[in-house]
Amino acid sequence: MAVVTRPAGDAVGLDEQEMLISGSEAVAEALTLADIDVVTAYPIRPYDTVMQAIAKKIANGKLVAEYIVAEGEHSQFEIVKHASTVGARVFCGSSGVGWMYAMEAITVTPALRVPMVALVGNRALDDPGAFGVEHNDALSVRDLGWLLVWIDTAQEALDTTLIAYRVAEDRRVFLPIAISADGAFLTHSQTITRVPPPERVHRFLPAYNRGDLLLHPDNPITVAPQVNEDWVIEIRRQNDEAIKRAYTVIEEVYADFRHTFGRGPENPWFEEYMTEDAEIILMGMGTLSLPVKVAIRNLRQQGKKVGLIRLRWFRPFPYEQLARALRQAKAIGVIDRDYSFGSPFGSGVVANEVRAALYNAEHRPPLIGFICGLGGREVTLEDVNKAVDICYAAASAGRAERATYWLGVRE
Amino acid sequence: MAHLTVEVVYRGIFQKNLAARITRGIVLSSRKAGRWGIAFGRYGDSPQRNGIPAKDFAIVADTKEELEQHMARYEPKELHVTICVDDTLCKGVESWAWYGLQPINRLLLPGGHLLVTSTRSPSELLRDIHRKETPYHLWILPGKASFSGLWVFKEDHTEARALGALAKIAPEFLDVDAVCAAVQEAEWGSGLKAESARKAYERVDARRIQVSEGNDEVPFSFEKPKWWEMREGLTIPAIPVGKPVEGGKGYRPERNPYFKKFTTRTMRPVVNFDTCVKCTLCWIQCPDSCFDVTPEGLYDANMESCCGCGVCEAVCPVKDCITMVNEAAFDDNQSQWEMWRQDKDAYQVWSTEKIRDKVTTERSHGFRYRGQYEEELAVGELGLGGTPVADGIPGENIKRKGRHASVHTDQSTSIVTGVAEAPGA
Numbered sequence: 158m159a160v161v162t163r164p165a166g167d168a169v170g171l172d173e174q175e176m177l178i179s180g181s182e183a184v185a186e187a188l189t190l191a192d193i194d195v196v197t198a199y200p201i202r203p204y205d206t207v208m209q210a211i212a213k214k215i216a217n218g219k220l221v222a223e224y225i226v227a228e229g230e231h232s233q234f235e236i237v238k239h240a241s242t243v244g245a246r247v248f249c250g251s252s253g254v255g256w257m258y259a260m261e262a263i264t265v266t267p268a269l270r271v272p273m274v275a276l277v278g279n280r281a282l283d284d285p286g287a288f289g290v291e292h293n294d295a296l297s298v299r300d301l302g303w304l305l306v307w308i309d310t311a312q313e314a315l316d317t318t319l320i321a322y323r324v325a326e327d328r329r330v331f332l333p334i335a336i337s338a339d340g341a342f343l344t345h346s347q348t349i350t351r352v353p354p355p356e357r358v359h360r361f362l363p364a365y366n367r368g369d370l371l372l373h374p375d376n377p378i379t380v381a382p383q384v385n386e387d388w389v390i391e392i393r394r395q396n397d398e399a400i401k402r403a404y405t406v407i408e409e410v411y412a413d414f415r416h417t418f419g420r421g422p423e424n425p426w427f428e429e430y431m432t433e434d435a436e437i438i439l440m441g442m443g444t445l446s447l448p449v450k451v452a453i454r455n456l457r458q459q460g461k462k463v464g465l466i467r468l469r470w471f472r473p474f475p476y477e478q479l480a481r482a483l484r485q486a487k488a489i490g491v492i493d494r495d496y497s498f499g500s501p502f503g504s505g506v507v508a509n510e511v512r513a514a515l516y517n518a519e520h521r522p523p524l525i526g527f528i529c530g531l532g533g534r535e536v537t538l539e540d541v542n543k544a545v546d547i548c549y550a551a552a553s554a555g556r557a558e559r560a561t562y563w564l565g566v567r568e
Numbered sequence: 569m570a571h572l573t574v575e576v577v578y579r580g581i582f583q584k585n586l587a588a589r590i591t592r593g594i595v596l597s598s599r600k601a602g603r604w605g606i607a608f609g610r611y612g613d614s615p616q617r618n619g620i621p622a623k624d625f626a627i628v629a630d631t632k633e634e635l636e637q638h639m640a641r642y643e644p645k646e647l648h649v650t651i652c653v654d655d656t657l658c659k660g661v662e663s664w665a666w667y668g669l670q671p672i673n674r675l676l677l678p679g680g681h682l683l684v685t686s687t688r689s690p691s692e693l694l695r696d697i698h699r700k701e702t703p704y705h706l707w708i709l710p711g712k713a714s715f716s717g718l719w720v721f722k723e724d725h726t727e728a729r730a731l732g733a734l735a736k737i738a739p740e741f742l743d744v745d746a747v748c749a750a751v752q753e754a755e756w757g758s759g760l761k762a763e764s765a766r767k768a769y770e771r772v773d774a775r776r777i778q779v780s781e782g783n784d785e786v787p788f789s790f791e792k793p794k795w796w797e798m799r800e801g802l803t804i805p806a807i808p809v810g811k812p813v814e815g816g817k818g819y820r821p822e823r824n825p826y827f828k829k830f831t832t833r834t835m836r837p838v839v840n841f842d843t844c845v846k847c848t849l850c851w852i853q854c855p856d857s858c859f860d861v862t863p864e865g866l867y868d869a870n871m872e873s874c875c876g877c878g879v880c881e882a883v884c885p886v887k888d889c890i891t892m893v894n895e896a897a898f899d900d901n902q903s904q905w906e907m908w909r910q911d912k913d914a915y916q917v918w919s920t921e922k923i924r925d926k927v928t929t930e931r932s933h934g935f936r937y938r939g940q941y942e943e944e945l946a947v948g949e950l951g952l953g954g955t956p957v958a959d960g961i962p963g964e965n966i967k968r969k970g971r972h973a974s975v976h977t978d979q980s981t982s983i984v985t986g987v988a989e990a991p992g993a
Contacts, residue, residue, distance in 0.1 A: 177595055177607065285802050346608035347592060349599065451640040454633075535642030567794045 173351040173418075180343035183311040183350050184276055184336070185210030187318030189220045190358040194245035197225045197233040201255035202288050203278035203340035208250070230255045234262035234275075241271040242372040242380055246322065246365045249273060252340065253280030256294045266333045267302025267396055269381060270370060272325035273333045274318065279443070279494075280340045281532045289533015290339040292442065292495040296471070296506050302396045304334040304403060305472040307442040309428070311350045314338060316414065316421055317469075319362055323410045326365050329402040339494075341533060342444040353418055361417040403473050426475035428467040429482060431457065435464030437548040438483060440511060441492040442468045445529075445536045449492070452541035463545055468507065476514035483515065487552035489524045490544045492536065492564075496528060502560035504528075523551040529564040540564040571629035571638050572598070572741040574649040574734070577657050577672060579834055580620035582715040586653060587624040589727040593750055594626035597731065600746035603628045604635045610643050619876060620832045621661040628741055647675045649737055651730055654713035654834055655686035656895040658696035660787060662831040668789030669831065671698035673782075678702035681737045681774070685709045685726060688896065690775045695899055699782035705774040709733050713834065721756070725764040728757075732765030733772040744769045790826050817863035823873045829856060830901060833876030835892040837869045838919050841908045843889045850880035850890060860905070868905035871898075891923050898922075 178186065184207050188196070198208040214220040223240075227233040230251045237247035251259060256277055266273065277295040281287040295305055306321065308314050314336070321334040338344050372380055384392070411425040422428060430450055432438055439449055446467040453463045466482060468475075483489055493505020501509055508526030515521050527544050530536040543564060551557040574594055578587040588609065595605030605628035625644055629635040638644070652658060652672055660669040673682050682704060686693060690706050697706075709729055716722035728751045735744040747769070748762040799805075810821035837850075844866050851859040851867045858874040859867040869880065876895065884890040908915040 175599075177592060177599070177605075179608075341608075341610055345610070346606055347595070348606050349595070349604060447636060448640040451637055454637075533642075538640065567792060568796065 172354050172357065174354075176350055176352050177347050178311055178350050179206065179345055179347045180308070180311045180314040180338045181206035181276075181278070181345070182210045182347070183315040184318050184338070185214055186350075186352050187315045188248050189214050190353070190355055191246065191319060191322050191362055192220070192355075193222050193248045195223045195225065195237060195240040196248045197227050197236045199227050199230050199233045199251070199255065201230075201252045201278075201280075203280060203338075203344035204250045204252040204255065204276060205278075206344050207276050207278065211248070230259035231262050234259040234266070237273050238262060238266050238269065238271050241273050242269065242367070242370070244365065244367050244371050244373070246326075247273045248275070250276035250278065252278040253294050254283050257282065257297065260297075263298055263303070264301055265381070268392060270331040270399070271333055272322075272331050272365070274321045274325060275333065275335045276318075277335050277337045278340050278344045279337050285532075287532045288340060289531075290342060290443070290494060291531050291533075292337065292493075292506070295335055295337040296495055298335065299472055299506070302332055302400060303472060304330075304332055304400065304470070305337065306334065306470050307337045307468065308343065309444055309446050309467060311343070311346070311348045314343065315350060315352065316418075319358060320410055320414055322365075323362050323413075324403065324406055327406045327410070328366075328368065330399055330406050331370070332396070332399055332403070337443065339444040342447075351420075357417060361414060400473050404475075407470065407473075422469075424478070426468070426470050426478050427482070428465075428469065430465040430467065432464030432466060432482065432485075434462050435485070436462045436487045436552060437490065437545055438464050438466055438486040438488075439490045439492060439541070439544060439548075440466045440468060440507065441494070442471065442507060443494065445492060445494060448536050448538055449541050452538045452545070455538070456542070456545060461545065461549070471507070471510075474510055474514065476510075479511060479514050480518040483511075483522070484518065484520045486522045488522050488548040488557070490527055490548040491524065492527045492529050492541075492544065494530045494536075496531065502526060504561045508561070523548075523555065523557040525551055525557045525559070526561040527564050528561065534565055537565065570740070571627060571634055572649070572738055573638060573644045573647050574626045574651060575644065575647050575675065576624045576626075576651045576653060576730075577661060578622055578624065578653045579618075579657070579713070579715065580622045581618045581718050582834075583653050583713070584622070584718065585716065585721040586714055586727055587622070589721075589754075589756060590651060590653075590730050591624045591626035593727060593731045593747070593754065594734065594742065595628060596754065597735075597742045597747045597750040598628040600749060601741075601743065603630060603741070604632050605629070606635065606639055619834055621657055623661075645675060646677050647680060648677060649681045649683060649734065650676055651734070652682065652684045653726065653730070654715075655684050655688060655693060655696075656713070656834045657831070658684065658693050659895070660698065660831050662827075662829070667792070669787035671700070671787055673697060673700050673704060676700065676704050679704060681705045681707060682777075683707040683709060683730065683733055683737065683772075685711045685713060685730070686896075687712060690777075694777070694782050696896075697777075697782050698787060699779065699784055700777070701779060703779060704777055705737075706777050707733060707737060707772055707774045709768060709772055715834075723756075725761055728761040728765040729768035732768030735765070735769045736772050737774075813860070814863040819861040820870075821857050821860070823857075823870070829873050829875040830871055833874060833895045835876045835878065836871065836874060836895050836898060837876075837878075837880050837890045838893050838922050839867070839869060839904055840889050840891075840919060841866050841905060842912070842916075843886050845886055845889075847885060849883040849885065853879050853883045855879060860903075862905050862909075866905060868903055870903070871901035893922050 188211060196211055215222060215224050225236055227236060233249055237249040241247045279290045279292050279294055281289055281291040282293055306317055308317050317336055321336055324330055325334045407425050414421045431453055449465050453465060456463045491508035491511050493507050495505050497506045504526030505528050512524055525547055529540055576587040576590050591607035595607045598605055607626045609624045627638050658672050660671055662669050686708050714722050714724050714726035731747045731751060735742045735747045748765050751757050751765045752759055752762040807824055808822045810819055813820050846865045856873050856875050858870050860870050862868050878892045881890045881892045
């Protein structure tokens with residue numbers, strides 16, 4: 158990870174270094190800056206690139222941390238869960254079926270109020286054996302109390318990792334966060350990324366303080382006793398309150414990130430691209446923003462007013478913010494890089510979440526779900542153009558002819 | 569507004585680090601002039617397996633927005649430069665998600681540049697490189713294919729020399745001074761490497777290739793089925809049982825018609841049928857079932873399905889019976905057994921010549937003992953890759969079988985590989 162010897166261009170962040178790094182390496186840079194204490198590893202592509210990058214950091218003396226190679230993903234997630242309860246800042250991650258194999262450990266993590274950060278290098282769920290990106294792996298935990306965020310660039314990978322620790326470790330939240338990075342497109346692509354100095358990061362990210370929840374001889378507590386119907390619903394209600402509080406905390410943390418580093422988005426929840434005057438708004442998560450943005454630039458030259466909302470935070474879901482952002486649209490097209498078989502309208506997960514978010518809205522434009530780019534297939538400019546044409550037809554008819562389309566499938 | 573798109577076609581695992589360093593070097597060099605860039609690989613199942621053709625890409629552009637414009641594809645479809653770091657890949661690239669055989673120059677723009685590391689001449693390479701509908705330039709960087717392993721890197725300056733050559737090919741994007749500076753500053757860099765880059769810049773030369781030049785074979789391709797044409801339940805028809813040959817005395821297995829594998833080969837086995845003891849080990853151990861059983865009970869490696877892994881050579885108990893030979897030495901996929909049956913003396917001459925052709929027959933997969941690199945530098949010119957080194961994978965057991973005089977004679981045995989190596993290693 159060679160340093161590009163070139164000063165950053167503007168005044169803010171002059172103390173930042175430029176590096177040519179992949180999304181995975183950017184996460185490892187952030188983990189080094191966050192000075193994590195315990196990391197567990199078990200290889201699966203594409204997450205393994207993060208694990209390798211961290212191992213290299215430790216081997217090179219850049220990071221002092223316990224690096225535990227587990228015998229499988231279940232143990233990987235169990236180990237960090239326990240380490241976190243004794244006060245360690247922890248990191249873990251997986252991909253696809255590896256993430257699914259850890260499911261039991263993943264399920265119980267939010268209830269224990271473990272503020273861990275995990276990276277999901279999004280990958281199709283085998284079988285069929287495949288390595289390419291699909292979002293179903295991370296989305297499988299959407300109802301369990303994990304905060305879920307999708308990233309788009311190596312820079313966002315670095316920044317979001319720092320933000321994730323700050324949000325998760327805020328005592329008002331104390332829930333785990335999974336950061337999703339599209340396999341190959343982000344995990345394996347190296348771009349020029351700005352890395353802030355440790356002093357600045359330390360100002361932004363205070364030490365992990367578990368307070369009265371710390372498992373320690375000086376603070377004798379029992380974690381996770383057996384409970385039955387007398388207790389469970391109250392515990393779920395606590396989690397519900399914590400994830401609701403995350404709305405406020407996330408807003409605060411992004412504001413402080415901008416204040417500390419002089420960059421970062423105004424709107425934490427989603428990126429809006431050319432939406433001010435957009436008649437058609439496309440939506441999606443992760444790196445598919447790239448072909449969509451390029452297609453939008455081309456369509457704008459033809460006079461077509463199209464914009465993009467790239468969703469970052471999926472949990473907590475920014476339903477109020479989205480309803481506001483979508484209120485001018487004449488039609489909405491949601492591109493899902495996931496599937497939800499047997500779901501309402503046969504749509505993908507994101508499309509149906511957006512539908513639900515708009516149910517109470519005064520303005521409910523036609524919404525069309527597109528399922529595209531599964532298994533790492535390219536979302537082409539032609540796919541995007543086709544989606545825009547379908548949206549325009551729905552806009553002029555005032556209703557969508559069909560609720561869901563599959564794009565880029567051989568038929 | 570300008571951009572440069574480059575692909576590096578390499579052998580999976582063996583050249584993974586090499587390709588990544590070249591593409592990183594492109595972005596780091598062009599950043600010196602304030603350009604933006606991306607270096608990336610695309611992976612499927614195969615590209616990260618031993619020897620399988622794989623690709624890395626680098627795109628650099630004047631502005632971030634222009635970079636996005638050219639990044640917005642799964643992988644680039646139009647290239648200014650293709651860098652091929654193993655000249656056996658000039659036969660074509662297969663298994664990149666199974667769409668048939670891609671000629672090495674297929675994605676080049678008209679007037680584009682193909683840079684090949686090779687010890688062969690342009691006319692020799694053009695026997696393999698398919699014809700193209702537009703002219704392009706062929707550049708040769710003298711040297712053997714630089715092979716190492718998954719976690720190691722062969723520090724033979726190939727990446728620096730490729731970057732130096734690229735500075736000659738695309739000076740408007742990669743200034744040679746910027747390349748040398750980037751090479752020196754990189755975590756794998758040194759002054760010596762920067763010097764290698766500059767030498768390559770000064771020496772590399774191009775030949776313009778006309779539309780009439782090259783291999784006129786039509787590359788095979790396949791139509792992929794539609795979703796409703798495919799069987800359900802992730803099932804595919806099994807490959808049918810093979811057919812008896814010559815009244816049941818021999819046997820030829822059926823093979824996958826959609827996945828030929830032979831472009832995955834950087835070496836191929838040459839069989840001495842006269843010394844074969846019919847032990848069946850090659851036939852049983854071959855991971856690709858590539859051996860046809862001949863009516864005499866011999867085993868003929870079928871070049872339509874051999875991927876060149878070298879297992880047969882490794883398991884063969886007979887000295888000099890199976891030898892892995894550089895794929896570049898062959899122009900076709902003819903049956904060796906047919907040749908042998910037709911004219912045993914002629915086959916003997918042919919196979920001996922193939923095996924003896926040292927410049928092209930040897931592949932080194934990294935350094936096996938301390939000081940080997942210095943030895944190679946001292947003996948040969950840097951630009952030609954130095955002394956041929958006989959041990960490696962495949963062919964790791966060459967010395968144990970007692971053939972090929974080694975560059976070092978006084979041998980002890982490595983505790984790691986069990987392979988004989990130089991004292992003081």
